[in-house]
Amino acid sequence: MPSLSEAYHSHPVEVHHHKHPDFKSLQELPDSYAWTHPEDHALAINTTSSNFGSVPVIDLSDRNATRLIGHACRTWGAFQVVNHGVPLSLLDHIQWVGQTLFSLSTHQKLKATRSPDGVTGYGLARISSFFPKLMWSEGFTILGSPLEHFQKLWPQDYAKYCDIVVEYDETMKKLAGKLMGLMLDSLGISKEELKWACPNKGPLFKDTCGALQLNSYPTCPDPDRAMGLAPHTDSTLLTILYQNNISGLQVHRESTGWVTVPPIPGALVVNVGDLFHILSNGLYPSVLHRVLVNRSKQRFSVAYLYGPPSNVEICPHAKLVGPTRPALYRAVTWNEYLGTKAKHFNKALSSFQLCAPKNGLFDVNESHKNSVQVG
Ligand SMILES: O=C(O)CCC(=O)C(=O)O
Numbered sequence: 001m002p003s004l005s006e007a008y009h010s011h012p013v014e015v016h017h018h019k020h021p022d023f024k025s026l027q028e029l030p031d032s033y034a035w036t037h038p039e040d041h042a043l044a045i046n047t048t049s050s051n052f053g054s055v056p057v058i059d060l061s062d063r064n065a066t067r068l069i070g071h072a073c074r075t076w077g078a079f080q081v082v083n084h085g086v087p088l089s090l091l092d093h094i095q096w097v098g099q100t101l102f103s104l105s106t107h108q109k110l111k112a113t114r115s116p117d118g119v120t121g122y123g124l125a126r127i128s129s130f131f132p133k134l135m136w137s138e139g140f141t142i143l144g145s146p147l148e149h150f151q152k153l154w155p156q157d158y159a160k161y162c163d164i165v166v167e168y169d170e171t172m173k174k175l176a177g178k179l180m181g182l183m184l185d186s187l188g189i190s191k192e193e194l195k196w197a198c199p200n201k202g203p204l205f206k207d208t209c210g211a212l213q214l215n216s217y218p219t220c221p222d223p224d225r226a227m228g229l230a231p232h233t234d235s236t237l238l239t240i241l242y243q244n245n246i247s248g249l250q251v252h253r254e255s256t257g258w259v260t261v262p263p264i265p266g267a268l269v270v271n272v273g274d275l276f277h278i279l280s281n282g283l284y285p286s287v288l289h290r291v292l293v294n295r296s297k298q299r300f301s302v303a304y305l306y307g308p309p310s311n312v313e314i315c316p317h318a319k320l321v322g323p324t325r326p327a328l329y330r331a332v333t334w335n336e337y338l339g340t341k342a343k344h345f346n347k348a349l350s351s352f353q354l355c356a357p358k359n360g361l362f363d364v365n366e367s368h369k370n371s372v373q374v375g
């Protein structure tokens with residue numbers, strides 16, 4: 001998986017050097033975690049009610065799935081999928097890995113800390129360094145084999161955890177390929193019209209890269225003032241997210257504000273990432289999202305971050321470019337994009353922009369005022 005790891009090595013993100021917290025021991029919210037003042041509104045006050053609609057839920061076996069996906073991507077930059085073919089037992093198993101991992105003692109978890117220029121391991125969200133306040137969450141990123149890190153966490157029985165991760169990774173890669181196909185189709189682009197999707201040998205989207213991000217949001221003594229994960233868009237083509245049955249994920253829409261994505265048993269959330277936004281020539285917004293926390297229930301999620309092969313340049317597809325619709329972005333590899341993100345954060349996308357959208361048709365800058373993270 002050269003692309004992601006190269007990018008991380010060459011552009012390490014400075015995460016504040018502070019002690020990793022033991023969330024369970026904190027009875028009060030430390031000031032370093034307080035995103036609002038006590039007299040301010042709660043963070044959730046901006047959440048709009050479901051009267052304003054919610055992220056579409058799409059049955060992948062529906063014969064109208066392509067059209068529904070196109071509509072969801074255009075209007076939300078996100079959707080939930082059911083009947084996706086991923087066994088529920090596998091979702092339970094990956095959640096069990098996350099749950100078991102994050103319940104280890106802080107001492108134990110720190111043995112598998114992500115190195116400053118590394119990818120795999122335990123640590124704070126990479127976007128932490130761009131915010132003055134800390135987030136109420138812990139993460140564990142996996143790129144390639146988790147063996148070395150899992151051996152440190154579970155010297156005796158690391159193998160069973162590794163097996164689940166490998167199976168989850170392979171299953172997600174297949175589903176991500178299928179979703180890519182449907183999303184392209186919804187733009188009138190066949191897989192054959194995307195050269196890198198069809199290598200000479202082997203299955204479609206065979207050379208793509210993926211990383212797994214396990215997240216935990218511990219119970220919080222003052223949830224109205226704390227932020228689980230700050231607003232960001234993902235630097236991927238697309239992200240597939242599994243959330244347990246605790247809500248907290250919200251997506252942002254210019255027209256309505258923050259909208260909660262309710263957990264649906266067995267469903268997976270799909271986010272349009274920045275690279276698909278570029279590929280779609282701005283037609284599909286990469287969705288801005290954040291996570292809020294709560295007082296009584298720990299939340300878990302697993303994000304599969306899906307991107308192109310390392311040598312591939314992503315650019316607005318020729319079919320979506322024409323005299324009345326110029327290319328909005330220049331070509332960029334995932335590596336270059338991640339490097340720019342690591343430095344310029346929420347300005348990354350606009351730094352690849354070639355021209356401003358006309359007639360508000362492509363509302364690019366507006367939807368990317370906030371932060372961006374790989375996942
Ligand atoms: O926990 C969630 O629901 C979202 C996680 C996320 O956005 C990420 O890992 O990029």
Ligand SMILES: [Fe+2]
Nearest residue numbers: 233234289375
């Ligand atoms: Fe994300």
